[in-house]
Amino acid sequence: MMLAHANFDLKIFQDGESPAKLIRYRSLREADTFLRLTCSYDHGLGLFSGPRQSGKMTAIRSFVDHLPDDCSAGIVDGANLDVQDFLLAILRSFGFELEASSTNVLLNLIKVFVVRQTTAHKAPLLVIRNLNRMKPETLHTVCQLAQVRVSSQSALRLILVSDGPLDRMISAPELGAIRSRKTGEHELGPMTRAETAYYLDAKLRHAGIKKPESIISPRIADDVHDETGGRPGLIDQCVVKRLTAAQERPRFVLTKDGETLATINLTDKRVLIGRADSNDVVINSTFVSRHHIMLARENGATVLTDLNSTNGTCVNSRKVNVRGLRDNDVISFGDFRIKLLDPSSRQRPDVDDPSLADTSTMLALDDIRRRYEHDKLKAQMAEVS
Numbered sequence: 001m002m003l004a005h006a007n008f009d010l011k012i013f014q015d016g017e018s019p020a021k022l023i024r025y026r027s028l029r030e031a032d033t034f035l036r037l038t039c040s041y042d043h044g045l046g047l048f049s050g051p052r053q054s055g056k057m058t059a060i061r062s063f064v065d066h067l068p069d070d071c072s073a074g075i076v077d078g079a080n081l082d083v084q085d086f087l088l089a090i091l092r093s094f095g096f097e098l099e100a101s102s103t104n105v106l107l108n109l110i111k112v113f114v115v116r117q118t119t120a121h122k123a124p125l126l127v128i129r130n131l132n133r134m135k136p137e138t139l140h141t142v143c144q145l146a147q148v149r150v151s152s153q154s155a156l157r158l159i160l161v162s163d164g165p166l167d168r169m170i171s172a173p174e175l176g177a178i179r180s181r182k183t184g185e186h187e188l189g190p191m192t193r194a195e196t197a198y199y200l201d202a203k204l205r206h207a208g209i210k211k212p213e214s215i216i217s218p219r220i221a222d223d224v225h226d227e228t229g230g231r232p233g234l235i236d237q238c239v240v241k242r243l244t245a246a247q248e249r250p251r252f253v254l255t256k257d258g259e260t261l262a263t264i265n266l267t268d269k270r271v272l273i274g275r276a277d278s279n280d281v282v283i284n285s286t287f288v289s290r291h292h293i294m295l296a297r298e299n300g301a302t303v304l305t306d307l308n309s310t311n312g313t314c315v316n317s318r319k320v321n322v323r324g325l326r327d328n329d330v331i332s333f334g335d336f337r338i339k340l341l342d343p344s345s346r347q348r349p350d351v352d353d354p355s356l357a358d359t360s361t362m363l364a365l366d367d368i369r370r371r372y373e374h375d376k377l378k379a380q381m382a383e384v385s
Contacts, residue, residue: 010243012207013236021206022062023199027189031059034186035159039071039125042153045146045181047166050188053233056161059188060127072117072124078138079130086138090126107141111148114155123150125157132162132169143177154181190230197221199235214262215243217280250302250342252295254281256335264295264338266302271295273338274307287311287334302342304331 012021031048038046050056057075064073074093078086087106091098094113098106117124128134128142148155160166160178165187170179191199200221204212216224216239224242228234252264264271264281273281274292283292289309296303302325306313314332315323325331331338 010240012203013239021203022058023202025191025195025199027191028055028059028062031056031186031188032063034184035060035063038159038183039067039157041157041183043181044154044183045158045160045178046183047170047185048159048161048188049163049165049185051231052163053231053237054188054190055232056188057129058232060159060161064125064127067125068122070121072121073127074124075127075129077129078142079133080135081138082135083138083141086134086141093126094124107144110145111155114145114148115150118150118153118155123153123155123157125159127159127161129161130163131160131166132164136174139175143175146177146181191225191232191235192230193222193225196225196228196230196235199232200224200239219280250297250340252331252338252340255337255339266295266297270297272307274309283334283336285334285336288336292333293331301325302340309333 034046034048038044048056048060060075064075067073072094074090076086076089076093078089081089084100084103084106087103087110088098088100090110091106091113096109096113098109114124126145131139131142134142142158142160145156146154146158158178158181162169166185169175170182197218200216201212204215209215220242224235224238228238250266252266254261254264262281271281272279272291272294273283273288274290275283275285275288276290279291289307289311291307292309293313294305294307296305304313304315304320304323304325306321311334312319314320315325315329317332325340325342327340327342329340331340
């Protein structure tokens with residue numbers, strides 16, 4: 001189940017390569033160490049790879065943003081660029097505003113700049129994206145830049161980025177200048193399940209959500225990890241897609257004393273609400289039973305089932321056991337109210353069959369049993385590890 005929030009802004013999951021809040025996980029920290037080590041070598045040239053949406057550029061931009069003020073850095077996307085456009089892109093990434101000129105003039109300008117920087121301060125860093133998608137003549141230019149030296153050190157630190165390993169590519173004789181300078185390589189790995197849950201929690205807290213589990217439950221966090229393979233870019237896309245889809249489904253507004261606590265989106269077939277941690281929506285109140293009610297979607301209709309709660313459940317102030325719901329119905333139990341928002345359900349579904357109560361209760365109890373078994377298995381696995 002995934003929940004929505006009245007004040008929640010999806011932009012927190014649409015930050016792209018420069019997120020407002022950088023959430024560090026093990027692979028990202030390892031990437032930062034690799035980048036720092038590469039720049040520390042006199043001839044530093046690192047090969048940095050990872051699948052699309054794995055967070056490569058997020059790692060690089062974070063690293064570049066924290067470089068010392070006396071270290072110049074540029075980032076260029078080399079995919080399908082001609083030599084002239086490539087050289088112009090490099091100069092502009094270092095802050096030069098130039099019009100198109102001859103290839104030789106542009107190349108010499110870059111050489112003069114990197115030599116002066118290396119002599120006076122620190123060797124500049126150039127990050128080249130999509131090396132595997134560069135034209136052969138442009139790759140030759142990269143080799144020319146890789147050979148510029150000042151005394152005993154190279155005048156330009158290089159990070160060459162691709163979506164896959166580059167070893168086979170740089171083994172070509174034409175790329176010997178790159179191969180001879182390579183000081184290391186690193187492949188950015190995905191997040192673990194636990195890191196995905198932490199990532200989602202941290203992003204939601206940064207967005208101002210005090211209880212992230214009220215937006216994305218632990219079960220949904222696991223589903224998102226399994227669906228995306230732990231790639232942060234895909235995780236963000238998946239969450240946006242799920243939350244957007246959730247807005248189009250029936251939803252319930254949960255309130256207490258007139259204050260809206262959350263909006264419950266029926267993205268799952270059944271939603272359990274009660275005091276116990278095994279529920280989808282946990283309400284910590286002495287007036288709410290451990291497993292109080294179940295909300296279910298059956299053939300396009302929304303059905304409420306009271307799970308033999310101690311204090312009972314009402315719909316529009318009428319006590320019920322099983323009730324088909326329609327738009328704007330208000331469920332009340334304890335001090336809480338839940339209002340159904342489902343414009344497609346103007347007529348009340350006819351589900352007042354006594355046998356339905358037993359069937360719904362058995363479905364809910366079976367769901368509860370499976371969750372207990374799942375939690376027990378997770379606890380056992382944790383003890384083993």
